[in-house]
Amino acid sequence: MPELPEVEAVRTGLEQLILGKEIDQVQVFWPRIIETPEVESFKIKLIGEKVEAISRRGKFLIFHFTHYEMVSHLRMEGKYEYHQQTDELAKHTHVMFDFTDGTQLRYLDVRKFGRMTLLPKGLASEYSGILKLGPEPVPATFLLKPFTAGLKKSSKAIKPLLLDQKLVTGLGNIYVDEALYEAKIHPEQPADTLTSKEVAALYQSIIDVLARAVEAGGTTIRTYKNALGEAGKFQVSLNVYGQTGLPCPRCGTAIIKTKVAQRGTHYCPACQKLRQRKMR
Structure with missing residues (x-):
């Protein structure tokens, strides 16, 4: 948990909430969540980036920014929540994306198993975990x-x-x-x-x-x-x-x-x- 249907529901929800928003800053409280690059580089690279699209491959979420793509795997208990930046911080909040309009996307994970990887635009499909995946379970690709x-x-x-x-x-x-x-x-x-x-x-x-x-x-x-x-x-x-x-x-x-x-x-x-x- 979550499996493909849950990840797809997360994706469609995020599309309604954060498309077009610009990142003002990123806060990371549990560095191991970030696979690559180094945490400070991860935070700096995302400043000024806009959320252009959110897609899914298998159980991976892919955030498409202006110049980068972020591959996110929720693993067992990971979840995203949308807040105002002034909202009280919940326990198990590990990463926060502050947007210029005062809203905020928070990543929470009780077990801390989830991972995020920031890659240059167009390279999410070459992420090692995604390369190993079979076809999506729809008739057009799953034959x-x-x-x-x-x-x-x-x-x-x-x-x-x-x-x-x-x-x-x-x-x-x-x-x-x-x-x-x-x-x-x-x-x-x-x-x-x-x-x-x-x-x-x-x-x-x-x-x-x-x-x-x-x-x-x-x-x-x-x-x-x-x-x-x-x-x-x-x-x-x-x-x-x-x-x-x-x-x-x-x-x-x-x-x-x-x-x-x-x-x-x-x-x-x-x-x-x-x-x-x-x-x-």
Whole structure:
């Protein structure tokens, strides 16, 4: 958390709040948040820069300034809040962008895992974390044929394979569980054992689940809110994630929770059966 739908909701909120604003100064209270350049250089370079656009790649936010691009990853608990500069400072505020009109964008992070990297304009796409990403989970870029080929090359369990962002980007723990449930695939099923029918079902479920989650503004399980201070609404549509012990919406069997690749994993043991690999 936050995953692609939540990051997209943050992006759209920020677009409404800070587009066109000019930075007067930057304050950094936890230097490790800034990957590059050095903190003092980061602060100086951004003075006078205007916010021209805000985009997203996978779970990365990209702030497009006049001469620079800032790649921001929220990790587990990072969030942006919009304030007047005179507003009381909340706990866990680590970076503040003061605008010339008296408003302020604050970055808060309980765990301090989030990171920001400032790059020359046009170079965000070459950031190391972004270079590793697979296609966005939309039909125009996420194609069934290469997805199928990628699955056939791996004997890895399907859940951790989807989590590594290389075959398709944006899937985190919540939406992998939901997509696998929708496709009726066990989270530990080896990727190269999926049938063509299962692959097609999984492909479509990934697109469908993430699109619906984006439309709902993401999922709020604990603390997530977008930049406008709004909670997501997709949690009311979850079929398996966080539903341990509740009846499966399809068959009524109790949803169970286990660990797969060290991640809490929810599935229906009746609808999502684990098949043994066929002996050759």
